[in-house]
Amino acid sequence: MKVPLAAILRALRAHKGLTQESIPEGSNRQYLSQLEHGKSSPTLDKLLDLSEAYGASPLLLVGAATLIQEGITVDALIDRFAEQMRELDAAGTLAAALAELEDNGLRSRPAGRVIDRDLKASIQECKAQGLTQAQTSQNLGVNKMTVSRYWRQSE
Structure with missing residues (x-):
């Protein structure tokens, strides 16, 4: 994204008649x-x-910069952005992100990793069925590193 961002920064600066020295x-x-x-x-x-x-x-x-890099139209970029934002909203991800904030900062979390016992059990079940870690990751839609971490833990 460095090159497309460079292009838009150059174009914006020129369009506004700014010099690099005039940037605050x-x-x-x-x-x-x-x-x-x-x-x-x-x-x-x-x-x-x-x-x-x-x-x-x-x-x-x-x-x-994304539009330049991907060679898409403004309308396609706006449509994709709107669709992805609606998906985040519908999935509750935006609400969850807002819940992570308090007093103009992130709310504190306990040290260490939180164990998702249901996920751990699902991964162990896949392991018992003879699936590989890659198959387990794909079947459960879980990151491979997460599968690997729970894979090594016994029930």
């Missing part, structure tokens, strides 16, 4: 040059700074 503090000229030459990727915090400096939302910068 927090993004120095050498850093901007590296971004605009596709040699560096911004952190999320820097992306937010850039979006403010260019008068564009971070969503616009990432969306435009």
Whole structure:
């Protein structure tokens, strides 16, 4: 995504008649040059700074870079984004993410991994049936690393 982001940053800066020197503090000229030459990727915090400096939302910068990279139309990008956001909302993922926040930060969690006993039992059952870890991962729709972790644990 470095090159498409570089292209949109260059185009936005030129469109707005800005120079690298005119971009507000927090993004120095050498850093901007590296971004605009596709040699560096911004952190999320820097992306937010850039979006403010260019008068564009971070969503616009990432969306435009995605559009360029994938060679799709604006309408196709908007449709895909809307569909994926609706899926997140319908699945309760957005509500779950909001529940992770409290007092302008993330709510604290206990140290260590939480054991999903139902998932562990399902993985152990697949193991007992003679399935491989890869088959178990695919059948249960679970990350291979998660399967591997529970695979090694006895019931």
